[in-house]
Amino acid sequence: MSDESPTKGIKTVSEQHPVVNDFCLTISTVNGSGSATANNLLLRALFRMGIPVSGKNIFPSNIQGLPTWYAIRLSKDGYLARLEKDDIVVAMNPASFSRELEYLVPGGVLFYADDIKQEISRTDIITYPMPVKKLMKDADVAHNLRDYVANMVYVGVVGQMLGISLDELYAALDFHFKGKKKAIDSNFVVIKAAADWAAENLEKKDRYRVERMTGKTDGCIMADGNTSAALGALFGGLQFSGWYPITPASSLAESINEYLPILRKDPETGKNTCMVVQAEDELAAIGMTIGAGWAGLRAMTSTSGPGLSLMSEYLGLAYYAEVPCVVWDVQRVGPSTGLPTRTQQGDLTQVYFDGHGDTQFVMLIPSTVNECFEFGWRALDIAERLQTPVIVMSDLDLGMNQWMTKKFEYPNKPMDRGKILWEEDIEALVKENKDWGRYLDIDGDGIPYRTVAGNKHPRSSYFTRGTGHDEYGKYSEEPDVWERVLDRIAFKINHSTKYLPAPVISSNGKSDIGIIMSGSAEPAVIEARDQMKAKGMATDSMRIRSIPFNEDVEKFLKDHERVYVVELNRDGQTRQLLMVNFPQYAAKLVKVAHTDGLPLTAKWVRESIEAHEEKLA
Amino acid sequence: MTDSAAARPQVNLNLVGLARTDYRGAPSTLCQGCGHNGIASQIVAALYEMNLVPENVVKFSGIGCSSKSPTYFLNRSFGFNGLHGRMPSLALGAMSGDVSLKGIGVSGDGDSASIGMGQFKHIIRRNVPMVYIVENNGVYGLTKGQFSATAEKGLELKKQGINQFLPVDICAEALVANATFVARSFAGDPRQLKELLKAAISHDGIAVLDVISPCVTFHNQETSIHSYAFGKDHEMPLHELSYVPAREEITIEDYEEGTTREVSLHDGSTIVLKKLDKDYNPTDRMQASIVLEEARSKNELITGLIYINPGVPNFFESFDLVNEPLNRLQASRLRPSKQALDELNAMFM
Helix, strand or coil: CCCCCCCCCCHHHHHCCCCCCEEEEEEEECCCCHHHHHHHHHHHHHHHHHCCEEEECCCCCCCCCEEEEEEEEEEEECCEEEEEEEEEEEECCCHHHHHHHHHEEEEEEEEECCCCCCCCCCCCCEEEEHHHHHHHHHCCCCHHHHHHHHHHHHHHHHHHCCCHHHHHHHHHHHHHHCCCCHHHHHHHHHHHHHHHHHHHHHHCCCCECCCCCCCCCCCCEEEEEHHHHHHHHHHCCEEEECCCCCCHHHHHHHHHHHHHHHCCCCCCCCECCCEEEEEEEEEEHHHHHHHHCCCCCEEEEEEHHHHHHHHHHHHHHHHHHCCCCEEEEHHHHHHHCEEEECCCCCCCHHHHHHCCCCCCCEECCCCCHHHHHHHHHHHHHHHHHHCEEEEEEEHHHHHHCCEEECCCCCCCCCCCCECCCCCHHHHHHHCCCCCCCCCCCCCCCCCCCCCCCCCCCCCCCEEEEEEEEECCCCCCCCCHHHHHHCCCCCCCCCCHHHHHCCCEEECCCCCCEEEEHHHHHHHHHHHHHHHHHHCCCCCCCECCCCCEEEHHHHHHHHHHEEEEEEEEEEECHHHHHHHCCCCHHHHHEEEEEEECCCCEEHHHHHHHHHHHHHHHH | HHHEEEEEECCCCCCCCCHHHHHHHHCCCCCCCCCHHHHHHHHHHHHCCCCCCHHHEEEECCCCCCHHHHEEECCCCCCEEECCCHHHHHHHHHHHHCCCEEEEEEEHHHHHHHHHHHHHHHHHHCCCCCCEEECCCCCCCCCEEEEECCCCCCEEEEECCEEECCCCCHHHHHHHHCCCCCEEEECCCCHHHHHHHHHHHHHCCEEEEECCCCCCCCCCCCCCCCCCCCCCCHHHCCCCCCCCCCCCCCCCCCCCCCCEEEEEECCCCEEEECCCCCCCCCHHHHHHHHHHHHHHHHHEEEEEEECCCCCCHHHHHHCCCCCCCCCHHHHHHHHCCCHHHHHHHCCCC
């Protein structure tokens, strides 16, 4: 250790207010160095101590060698949104060292690998050098594993300095390595050595620490949205998933594969009840999925913007031919390849208007990891009920990052397979002398009855086509037939809201100000509203969970003088869709939209709204 | 399910009690004399003779004249007319619903050899158990006469000029992609076509059947080289593309194995078909490559069963699926238990 104190001129620990369980810790590493394991250990250990935490991985589109950051936010009040500044930085990457310093708050803390010999320009921070190389040399670790295990040094040092118990770190290792003793122990030995070194050699000079707490994480789990969506779909009876790799959606399909053997062996025979097929591209992934949906399987694909673009034509066919299927769009930053490893709510208008001709797609928008699970199964029910594609709008932040969330709840209703006729159903219709046609609206709700391949009744079959067809599936180019069928489909979609998740409305005092958001914009809005409330400004908020818009959306617009629409894109796409649907309220809608690849922060949301309010005052 | 046939005891019934008419489709709306109509007829004949129940067959197609034809056979089978070049993915997904069904996909050269090349190759390498018919006429009919990727170099078409590029050989592409069944026939050779169809339907894997199927309307070149060799002077070039003269369907007499037969097409050109030798061994992949290459160098189209490998597991076998069709599984077998979810929740704590 250097003789010169790097903390000259700033208050000593005893002079400062301690900051407990309420700060942001960012770890800066080189991607491909295996830091994900170390970061997840810290996150899970903190969560196990009862502290609300969220972890955001800010990573490059690269396999090895570029800077990557992992931001862990601890929030005793339970806020999960991103913070703009870091309280603590762990710097393991010389290439981004100077940048890390800029993001630290005054009085912040810098842990760094002591082989980084760069000038520390800040004098208002506390620094802790870590002898990573030396500790690794002393540790009894196989040479080829050293790079990976090196990250355990900062786990041990940071854990020691903040007050994370070794027991919790051990338990987190046990979770991560699924009980594999050898892997757990080889990592733990380094963590322990690093923690011991820190206890002996570092003097605590900063104000940050963690404490075990209760009440905020009860009944909560820690998971990512993609895994949860996969699990939800498996509990929803998913039978077919055709997919093609794309960041940030790949881990959704991979999770289906991972949990399939555990969850979906037939209880009677031990054989499989679900197929996962990696397609040659997204054109094929959606083709397979629609084929499977048409044949009566609960079918789903998962992709992101570029893949979704390729799926448009088949989705249009499925809309018109009325084939149920589910598409998860884990959104990333576009247009084009864009920022493939960063997050955005950028596909809302694309999906709403997807396909040529007059179409309208049913969209579900989850905000939490728990809701990803719920929409995982509900989307399959809705698709089969409405006989139409259902697009679930997740995003990279929700899908790939670890979130504290409520436990998954078992589906609260039986599976809805929709209006499907098997042999005995058709026989009954024939006996009652009732008419049946694939596209015949018997019940007056715009939803016809369908049969699927494999039905052996001679009257069951029909020919499915994207070309003009009448109520019996017969080819038709008659003008009135075309219009009648398209109008019925519009009626079906427009009357679908009773099957869709309703918006969630919240009020913190009587207010003329409404805030609308959806998806992963929610955490920043929750926190911003609390901040505004603390300053005396009450607001109402509505989180949209599905499109076509519920009737409550119109009421909310009607009941508020100004409605801020907060979202993570450039053009204010949710606001655009609201304007198309409710032109009478268009003038009330204020765009609060922003996209730079990173999740929204409460500060930005609050300041944007306050700035607009000040203009009015 | 055979009551409709039973009501007509005077007609010839097959072993499953069905008449040939039970295998029919809607009347064709393709041009009179189109080779595709002959193929539809032979599918009807083959399935009738094979005693297959129409409800056990499922039909697929992409986009183009060829892809309209699944409506011209097997009215009682389910069918799905998908997107251009994307019939294979649709078929794979749909057949997953009930793997006991026989799949028949009908595509064309425009559908499979251009946009569909990727999906064509991939359904082959997966060995999805279905018949994949390419109704091959070297021309885009439905958009009125552009070159397809199987058109031979030097072919001249009205409005299009001269084709500059070497053709895609459907059978060679299938063989390279490790197809387990590769055959070629001619729409006007009903006996060979029906026999190859039967073999293809019996094959438990992907069965690629390239059927040369002359376009009566647009393949009206005045000079031609390579496989669609020029025959005699074109007497009546079509002036109006919308005018389609009624023509007789081209059929040829049966001919011996190992011999060649010249066939005059509607526009006066000829193609040279060569039947594989009687002692040709279709299980020898190397031999199959050689035969295709030799035929290419002689401007001949080899017909017959070019390659078969019946010993390869089909696509669905690798999934170890339940025995009954997936699409008949009840919810109780699809939704894991509450206990399974509790265990997961405990794991994620």
